[in-house]
Amino acid sequence: QSVLTQPPSVSAAPGQKVTISCSGSSSNIGNSYVSWYQQLPGTAPKLLMYENNKRPSGIPDRFSGSKSGTSATLGITGLQTGDEADYYCGTWDSSLSVWVFGGGTKLTV
Amino acid sequence: EVQLVESGGGLVQPGGSLRLSCAASGFTYSAHAMTWVRQAPGKGLEWVSAITDNSGAIYSADSVKGRFTISRDNSKNTLYLQMNGLTTGDTAVYYCARGARTKLDYWGQGTLVTVSS
Numbered sequence: 001q002s003v004l005t006q007p008p009s010v011s012a013a014p015g016q017k018v019t020i021s022c023s024g025s026s027s028n029i030g031n032s033y034v035s036w037y038q039q040l041p042g043t044a045p046k047l048l049m050y051e052n053n054k055r056p057s058g059i060p061d062r063f064s065g066s067k068s069g070t071s072a073t074l075g076i077t078g079l080q081t082g083d084e085a086d087y088y089c090g091t092w093d094s095s096l097s098v099w100v101f102g103g104g105t106k107l108t109v
Numbered sequence: 110e111v112q113l114v115e116s117g118g119g120l121v122q123p124g125g126s127l128r129l130s131c132a133a134s135g136f137t138y139s140a141h142a143m144t145w146v147r148q149a150p151g152k153g154l155e156w157v158s159a160i161t162d163n164s165g166a167i168y169s170a171d172s173v174k175g176r177f178t179i180s181r182d183n184s185k186n187t188l189y190l191q192m193n194g195l196t197t198g199d200t201a202v203y204y205c206a207r208g209a210r211t212k213l214d215y216w217g218q219g220t221l222v223t224v225s226s
Contacts, residue, residue, distance in 0.1 A: 002153065035212045037154070044204055044219055045146075045154065050212040088154050092210040097168050099144065099156040099209070 006102035016079050020105045022072040022089030032092040034072040039086045079109045111135040111215045113205050118220030125195050131188040131205030139183040142209035145190050147201035159209040195224045
C-alpha cells in the first residue's frame with residue numbers, strides 16, 4: 001500500500017489527452033514539492049516534472065504538472081504511442097522523513 | 110554529461126550480505142544528496158535510503174533500517190549501499206539517483222540483486 005495514491009492504469013487514443021492523479025496528505029504533498037517520473041518498458045525511471053510543474057530540459061510541453069492542496073496531477077496532451085510507460089509521482093514526507101512514491105500508473109495509448 | 114553507474118548486484122543467499130556501489134561522473138558529486146531506490150520484479154518504485162551531500166544526515170525506509178547502510182566517499186565520487194541480513198523480499202533492481210528531498214533528477218541503469226537459496 002503506497003503512501004501516495006495513483007490510478008493503476010489510464011488509457012487514451014493517440015492525439016488525445018490524459019491526466020494522472022496523485023493523492024497524498026498534509027505531511028507529504030501538502031507540504032512539499034511533487035515530482036513525476038516516467039519509466040519506459042525495460043528502462044530506468046526518468047525525471048519528467050519537478051517542483052510541481054517544472055519540466056527538465058528536453059521534456060516537451062505536451063507534459064504538464066499541477067498541485068492543489070494534497071493532490072497533484074500530471075497531464076499529457078497529443079498522446080503518442082511512445083508515451084506508453086509507467087508514471088510515478090513522488091515527494092518528501094516531512095513527518096516521516098522519508099521519500100514516498102505513488103504506486104505507479106500504466107499508460108496505454 | 111551526468112552519469113551514474115551501479116555495480117555490485119548478484120545472487121546471494123538469504124541472510125547474506127552485499128555491497129552496492131554507484132560511480133558518479135559529469136557533475137560536482139560532493140554538492141549533491143544521493144538516494145537509493147529499488148524495484149522488485151513487476152512492482153513499483155520503493156525508496157530505500159538517502160544521504161546528504163556531506164553525509165551529515167541519513168534517511169532510511171523502515172523496511173531496511175538496521176539492515177542496510179548508505180554511505181558515500183566524496184573523494185571517489187561513489188555512493189554505497191551495504192546490505193546485510195538479506196531476505197527474499199529484498200530481491201529487486203537497485204537504482205541510485207541524484208537528489209533527495211525535492212527531486213531525483215538523474216538515475217543510473219540499475220543493478221539486480223537476487224536473494225535466493
